[in-house]
Amino acid sequence: MSRIAGRTATAVAAALFLAAAVALHAAQDARFPSLSVDRPELLYVRSGETMKRLALDYDGAVADLYWIRALQHFGRERLSPPDHVRTYALLYPLLDLTTTLDPYFTIAYRFGAIFLGETYPGGPGRPDLAIALLRKGLSVQPQKWQYMQDLGFVYYWHLQDYRTAAEWFRRASEVPGAPTWMGPLAAVTLAEGGHRGASRSLWQQIAKSEEPWLRDSAAQRLAQLDAMDAIDQLEARVRDYQRLHPGVSLTWDQLRAAGYLPGVPLDPTGTPFVLTPEGTVTVSKQSSLWPLPGQVRQ
């Protein structure tokens, strides 16, 4: 056998064995499917300072890895099946590690604060940790008006503490380079805090942001405000119906049959609103808008 033929035969044999290994692997997967276990995620190093030393000169790249992990943790918990208890337990430690390794990682503070403040089960519902994260960012960059603005939002939206929110907006407005609408926003928040109109103008400003993720967040809040407006109108019609039919257990079908509604009303995401037998209207738990601000944590 010539040398070339010998080499060709060896190459063909190697390719065949590789193909056989692939086939065996696929067959093994089909025959012995791997068990789906709801394993807890682990975080071996929780100290940012320790990790900063372990990362040597490469703290920026390691911060990126923790940032990606924080995003995946949040996404995995948020989209987990109903039988999984969402804890978001690693979210703050991961964000803390990220921002200790890279103290200038703006999006980790800002997006992280949105994640942390998000009401349960869409997020951990920890505005206190969102505030802690943003304050950590401010300790590194005291002139970062964006962090002050975000602090204002956390106080406004999650804690309904309009006085503190207005104070943060005012402080942000005094930083050179802050948008001109920040000053009026502080005044409106102080005067009309808690009014839906003030909230709407606040999120409409954010919706103009250059950051796509911030725009998405604002769009979600605006949709929630639209849903709250719709709920007010629906509850008014329900009350009209109840006045004429006292003591009746309510359904959408009854209201539609009586001509109060053209059909089952849908929220801005296209999910039907929920009507309780007592006549309370709310968004469905299946809707991405659930829970609305102020709804009971469940």
Next chain:
Amino acid sequence: MHAVRCVAVAVFRESVRDRVFYNLVLFAVLLVGGSILIGQLTAGQDVKIIKDLALTATSVFGLFVAIFVGINLVSKEVDRRSIYPLLAKPVRRSEFIVGKFFGLLLTLLVNVVVMTVALYAVLFYLSRGVPPNVQQAWDAPALDPALLKAIALIYVDLSVVTALAVFFSSYSSPMLSAAFTLGLYLVGQFNADLKRFDQIVSSPVAIAIGKACYYVLPDFARFDVKLAVVHGLPVSAGYVAYTALYAAVYIVALLLGAILIFSRRDFK
């Protein structure tokens, strides 16, 4: 000078023969793969993360080349006994050491330059078509020339590592040279702790030793401006120049030490 150039060119050719530049393929795969995947994983931080990834890879790959090629520069010639005919030629031992050092620096320079070009190409690709208002939200422009400052200091950092490897290679085995070089590199990362030794211990002697080590050992943390550059924070040209000067002086000291040791070695 001619002898130094000849030795340096020979080292560079040997690096090519030893397929040292294959690491560039890995770098390219990492960068291109990263740019495709990262956009979907990082909530709009792809430019920042590609910069981090590329600067880290440039530093890590360069470190591996500097250490694992550097430690063999002298010892390989001794083990192969090719040192005998070499020293029989009109090449002084000092020229041999300096030539070896510059040969590896040339290899590292080609490596770093190609990686830099690849980084800018990927950043250009990523920033193409991004609306100006989104670009304004970035800490630093995608094609930020300030990246060159970080890359220049990575190269300076690698030059010091190379000098360390050559120094240890001039008298010890490759294994020990690698351990010493890597050890000093790690110690040099935490050099600032030695300066603050007085906050931990009260013994004046220990404090004095800590301070002495701080000044004598190479301060590798000074060469790291990656984070600052990626976030568009100012890194003055004066800082870069001063750090490069510090490195140059340190390298000269190490090479003189290596020449001193190598000149006294008996190859009989």
